[in-house]
Amino acid sequence: MEKEFCCTCGSKSDLTLLEPVLAKYASVPGSLITILQHAQDIYGYLPTDVLWHVAEKTGIKPAKVLGVATFYTQFRFKPVGKYLILLCQGTACHVNGAKLVEAALEEELGIKDGDTTDDGLFSLKTVACLGCCSLSPVMMINDETYGSLTPSKAKEIIRELRGKQA
């Protein structure tokens, strides 16, 4: 983890994209999380040079910016695939077989929780609870929710999305 954040050489995000956000929030106290959320919307994740830039513009120490960013599960430090799969691990999903769905997704995608496929298409992330418990097990792909999953249904959904690329 340390290595990931130690140096900004090599990364070259377009920092101008963040200007409107910083203009609005940089001097508003308590806005760090909001700024980071916007930054993640813009870049898809939080690149190291963006974190440094936020620190510089807000006057918040870089260590603190990183401390806040790493505290919350919403923030990512690696680019994600075109489709971000959020697999629910809530209690209802757990008792209705979310583990089997997870195994099926890992098998179909060839990646583990937190990783992205080599073709940059899919990222898999397990999350606490999506609040659609009556449809458990549930996953959310780019804000669309898929419910009542079975291992084979989950695989089918992935294949369908993959098919759309061709």
Place this chain on the structure above:
Amino acid sequence: MSKFLIKVGQGSCGIAAGAGKVYDVLNEKVSGNPEVTLSITGCIGMCYLEPIVDVYEGDARRTYCKADEKFALALAEAVASGNLDADALKAYEIAEEDKDYLRKQTRIALRHCGNINPESIEEYMAADGYQALTKVLKTMTPDDVIEVIKTSGLAGRGGAGFPTWFKWNAAKSSPGEQKYLICNADEGDPGAFMDRAVIESDPHNLIEGMLIGAYAIGASEAVVYVRAEYPLAIVRLTKAIEQAEKAGFLGENILGTGFSCKMRIKAGAGAFVCGEETALIESLEGQRGMPRLKPPFPAQKGYWQKPSNINNVETFANVAWILLHGGEAFAAMGTEDSKGTKVFALTGKIRKGGLVEIPMGKTLRDVIFDIGGGIKNDAEFKAVQMGGPSGGCIPADLLDTVIDYKKLGATGAIMGSGGMVVMDESTCMVDMARFFLDFTTKESCGKCVHCRLGTKRLHEILTRIVEGEGREGDIENLEELCTTVKDGALCGLGQTAPNPVLTTIRYFRHEYEAHIRDKKCPAGNCKTLIHFTIDADKCKGCTLCARQCPVDAIAGKVKEAHVIDADKCIKCGKCFESCKFGAIVKD
């Protein structure tokens, strides 16, 4: 006025079940027909029947369930011909039995959910919306409001059950010009979705409740802290705030009374601990969400060190009703020390999962069997988990426990925010405890040692037990460690984290012992403790299991009994699921 009004239920659950497509098809087919108005509504709470479509013809209301594209086409045709008695619609009509699901409830917090369009302030106002606020601002003092809330007996619905009037009064009495009112909509408890449903289905009710609270404590700024995982709730609440501002219910000099209050939304970033009020305040200030030492309490020094009051969504959702109908009407429901109603999210192995609002004083059996219809697939009820990671598992012989803060507390579980996850015989209780400790270990903020290390060690021991490496003395170790964590942790997260372990040991000790001593999982759930073999008498040699096996652990010739190689078997269970002759034995 058009002849037919069609409302498609569009809560997150409904949309996930396909309500969006149903709406699109209807929209395409009926737009342009002056006899039909197409609208949306929120979540009625019968999640097991989603997508749900209501059709009004005058005052007559017909409800259709599990709607799909075929239904949408049939409905479009039926309304075009003006005849709703078409056969194609009959199959989708709600069953009498399912109508009882709503009839058996008493809806206060959810009174508008699934009935009105959450994106229309006009519909909310037509359903008595903003009348309570008008009454409060024009005829009552803040003390009057607090008195009504005191009479009502309303207690915090987020889990702790602290009297609402007391918090309001403390914040009101605290010296200071600037005060804040905060709504905790960071519903992080896995298995609970009451707050999401309220915001998605009736956002103005939340805004009205909050404004009354803000008036009572003297706050000029209100913030709603919403989970980022609830995008639709954020969209609907944003829209509702804009509408309320335009209508003059929010902002400067509300209704010409001189009272001013602005409201904004803050999206959380994913941390369960932020449901704890001081951690939530830290997060609002842009910090890591780590709890503060209490005292000072938020009512004294909260958001930006100013007096602040924090309540949960469901608590606020009751407020407007109470002010409109009087504290006595609310207090007339419930038990000696728990008043009013409570919303539960009924999920897990339940036949009719959804949202249920009932008066306090009903029993768990009423909710799970009478309303929820019992266990899926006619399986045996084993336990119900209440209160999420802070709660506990209540066994079958306590099903007649009355729903009330004290009585539930006596079982070792808690009322919690209202998550009710039902489990059958196939759920392993040791694994359940491990599941929750996995959650609290990850969500512990790390500030205090008892929680940071205690939950980790508890999780290690539980993992060891479910993996068949349990030792004599583990149960006693767990109990001792649980007590230490409970006593020593700084905030509610740590103090309650041991509850799932303690209740499962208390009621299901034999399952722990079976794992540790006999290396068996009675529920047949823990992978390392189960074994698959083939009953040679039942096996027909169809080869299906061998073809399904991902690791080629099954050998045998066609039409001859097959054999599983235990060394190769990864216990995925595919053979067990695929066998048509019941020849695969799991023990």
